Amino acid sequence: MSSKLIEELQAEISFRDKIIRKLELRILDKEEEILQLQSNLDKYRSIINNQSSLSSPTKLPPSPTIAKPRIRGTGISAEPQGSNEPDIIQQELPVYPKSDRSKELIKSAILDNDFLRHLDPSRVNELVDCMYAEEYVENAIIIREGSPGSTLYVMEDTW
Numbered sequence: 001m002s003s004k005l006i007e008e009l010q011a012e013i014s015f016r017d018k019i020i021r022k023l024e025l026r027i028l029d030k031e032e033e034i035l036q037l038q039s040n041l042d043k044y045r046s047i048i049n050n051q052s053s054l055s056s057p058t059k060l061p062p063s064p065t066i067a068k069p070r071i072r073g074t075g076i077s078a079e080p081q082g083s084n085e086p087d088i089i090q091q092e093l094p095v096y097p098k099s100d101r102s103k104e105l106i107k108s109a110i111l112d113n114d115f116l117r118h119l120d121p122s123r124v125n126e127l128v129d130c131m132y133a134e135e136y137v138e139n140a141i142i143i144r145e146g147s148p149g150s151t152l153y154v155m156e157d158t159w
Contacts, residue, residue, distance in 0.1 A: 047114060047115075093126055093129070093130050095129045095130065096130070096131065098131070098133065102133070103128050105154060105156055106131050106154050107124060107128050109154040110124055110128070110152075111124070116152075127152075131152070
């Protein structure tokens with residue numbers, strides 16, 4: 001083989017490698033966009049299901065998903081049994097000390113949440129005060145998919 005032919009083939013390979021890298025980056029971007037859209041869809045579906053369950057028993061049909069379907073639990077909200085409302089309202093909430101940075105981070109996370117952003121500012125402050133720090137080791141399982149969502153987590157530091 002002549003050196004000119006080898007150079008041309010190497011140039012062609014290099015050109016194709018660049019195209020492949022660009023396409024791989026586009027695929028990653030599209031996959032990220034799909035995940036974000038699926039997350040938004042889940043949020044909106046949850047909001048709509050909550051609103052429609054209050055007004056009518058009709059449910060939206062599930063939309064097709066690309067990934068493996070997730071198993072979701074059904075949430076039911078009810079008034080506490082054996083208590084009357086005035087006692088609950090007067091109940092003293094625990095307050096945990098935290099830095100101003102942590103308070104702002106928690107408040108920001110609450111206001112970014114589609115369900116919690118509509119709370120009164122006093123309720124947001126109560127929620128911030130009631131939150132406490134927990135530390136986890138690297139690779140620890142913090143939230144398991146499909147488990148009941150009764151706890152609010154805000155990640156302060158990453159590894």
